Amino acid sequence: MVCDDQQCLPPTEVEFDFNVIGVSKDNGVVTEKVNKEEKAPKTAEKEENEVKILAKADDVQEKEEKPSEVKVEEAEKIVIEDSVGKADDHIVSGSDTPKEEIEDVQEEDNSLWAIFVAGFLGGLAAIFMPCIFPMLPLTVSYFTKQASKGSGVGKALIYALSIIVIYVVLGLIVTVIFGAAALNALSTNGIFNLVFFLLLVVFAASFFGAFEITLPTSWSNKLDSKADRGGMIGIFFMAATLAIVSFSCTGPIIGALLVQAANMGELMGPAVGMFGFSFALAIPFALFAMFPSWMQALPKSGGWLNSVKVVLGFLELALALKFLSNVDLAYHWEWFDREVFLVLWIVIFGMMGLYLIGKIKFAHDSALNYLSFPRLTLAVVTFSFALYLVPGLWGAPLTAVAAFLPPQHTQDFDLYTATLNPGAHTSKADDSEPRKYGEIFHAPLGLKPFYDYEEGLNYAKKVGKPVMIDFTGHACVNCRKMEATVWPEPDVYSKIANDYVLIQLYVDDKTDLAEEDQFYSKYSKKDIETIGGKWSDFQASVYNANSQPFYVLLSPDEELLAKPIGAIYDADKYAAFLNSGLEKYKERK
Known part of the structure; x- marks a missing residue:
């Protein structure tokens, strides 16, 4: 599940096949070669498309002076246009509302900005690591002792730019190796989420001093020898030496950043994250070379640098639990309920405060x-946060961090839901009402949703209430x-409890x-x-949307009552959305 501040996108798997039309050199006859056998039976529509392709190719061939120069781009275009045309004509089941009126409500995609900010903050934290902070005065003094101040500043800027190039190239390598499809697939894949969890635990252990993650010493020695050349090439190798030598400190930060970027599924996420990281890391080297007197304001190196590493270790350990929670929810292991997650966070942040x-x-x-x-x-902040989490053990919503916790309905002992609105849902359905897939889900806030569309729709017709579809994800x-x-x-x-029949459809359930x-x-051409x-x-296929949450209000006969919406964190606006659906339903009724 790939999320930004407004929406979440599920990973997409695509199975495809394509036809290659060629011209034999001996007689100019157009032949068709199928690259991959189709999994589904060939439909009349597919056969018709293939006939169009061959017919179009024949027409093009007739227009060419030489048969060997047949142009197939125009033939391929037929299928593309035919596919697009069908998508545009699609309408909502049971409704006369064209699909173009049901726009996928999405805010401007801020995922890359979020990755950049995370990288930038990671770079700032890396500056205060014991592998980098002591090198600041040494490196800056090298540039300030140049023949002229302008020359020193220029070389410092080249040094800073070299740092950025090195880390951005690292991000691009990750992008090229994995690609967009693989990055999306990582977000809900159980094996990869477990790997991410273990990886972050290893990084945390490294920061706690159990061991150091280092690169071979021969690498740094070789780069250091090349740095003696001088000139722009020498400065570049100086920056590369910094990246290699400081890897024991920056490696876990970079690793956590790349894990986060992969989990968000953005194609350029790793490169953007590395740009934010390296940009923050390069700033002090350039600024202190321009203004050497600022160096006097820096604190002296000491044991506090190691404390920065340990604090980051606690934070990475807390972050690792989120990946374990994702796997537990998607596969219904039920090992990692909300109270278990909260207990571990309370202990982690409590120990961080004691440290x-x-x-x-x-x-x-x-x-x-x-x-x-x-x-x-x-x-003080750490202890306060740990105490803030304690009421969550009894069901308090903890709204400040609710998005990162397992959902409320995984809580076994929940006093909050029990007192929220007792009996509010009883008018919607009694406990004897069947719930398809109900045995593997737990409803939020004590509600009684249906988990199957047809089942919920049939019940809405029975009780004469409108339907609220909640497309959601674990x-x-x-x-x-x-x-x-x-x-x-x-x-x-x-x-939600009294006026609508709630249908929750989990798009990432395994x-x-x-x-x-x-x-x-x-629609998707896959099993x-x-x-x-x-x-x-x-x-x-029905609503031309693939982001969650996505809320749809329908009458029992599947007529759209309001324009579907995504996440709206203003309760008044969300209530107005629900009211508009009720008013429209009353008018039609």
Whole structure:
């Protein structure tokens, strides 16, 4: 599940085949070669398209003076235009509303900006690592001792630019190796999420001093010898030497950043993240070369540099749990419920606070004789955050971090939901009402949703209420944020619980469909074998949308009552959306 601040996108798997039309050199006869055998039976529509291709190729051949120069681009265009035309003509099932009126409501994509900011913050943190901070005055003094100030500043800028180039190239290499499709697939793949979890735990252990992640010493020695050449090439190798020597400190930060970029699924995410990281890392080398007097304001190196590493280790350990939670939710292992997640976070941040005040020490820590003001302030913030999480063990929504926690409905002991609006959902359906797939889901906020579209629709016809479809996902952070911050508002909750029949369709659920329910999608051209695949295909084919959350209001006869929307964190606006659907339903009724 790939998310930014407004929406989440599921990964897309595409199976494809294509026809190659060639001209034999001996007699000029047009022949067709099929690259891949189609999984689905050939339909009349496909046969018609193939006839069009061959016919078009024949027409083009007749116009050419030489048969060997047949142009097939025009023939290929027929199929593309035919496919696009069908998509544009698609309408909502049971409704006369053209699909172009059901626009996929998406905010401007800010994913790359989020990755850049994360990289920039990682670069700032890397500056204060014991592998880099002590090198600042040494490197800057090299440039300030040049023949002229202008020459020194120029070389420092080249040095900074070299740092940026080295790390951006690293990001591009990751992009080329994996590609966009693979990066998207990583987001909900169980094996990769487990690998990410273990990888971040290893990085955290490295920061705690269990071992150091280093590159071969011969690499740094070789680069250092090339740096003695001088000139622009020598400066570039100086920057490369810095990257190699400091890898034991920057490696875990870079690794966590690349994991985050891969999990967001953006093609250029790794390169953009590395640009943000290297840009922040290069800034002090350039600025201090321009203004050497600023160096006097820097704190002296000491044991506090190692403390920065340890604090980052605690943060990486906390971040690792999110990847483990994603796998647990998608595959319904039910090992990692909300209270288990919260207990681990409370312990991690509690221990981080104890470390900051000197009550916990690692083997490579120096003695802490007194608490500095920055250290005391960070300790207060850390302890406060740990205490803020404690009420969540009894079901408090913890709205500030709700998007990162497992959903509320995984909580076994939940006093908050029990007192939110007792009995509000009882008018919608009694407990004896069947719920397809209900045994593997737990509803948020004590609601009683349906998990199958046809089942929910039939019940809506029975009770005469409109339908609210919630296209959601187990790993959708924006869905959890909506359920934790907007749905509990009284005006919103009462409408969802009492006035609508709620149908929640999880697009990333990995549970296999019964064999008789599996099918081949004419829309996506792939086999649908899981519950998530079924609802993802349904959302894309009917509503031309693939982001979550996505809310659709329908009458029981499937007429659209309001323009579908995505995440809206303003409860009043969301309540107005629900009201508009109810008013439209009353008018039509």
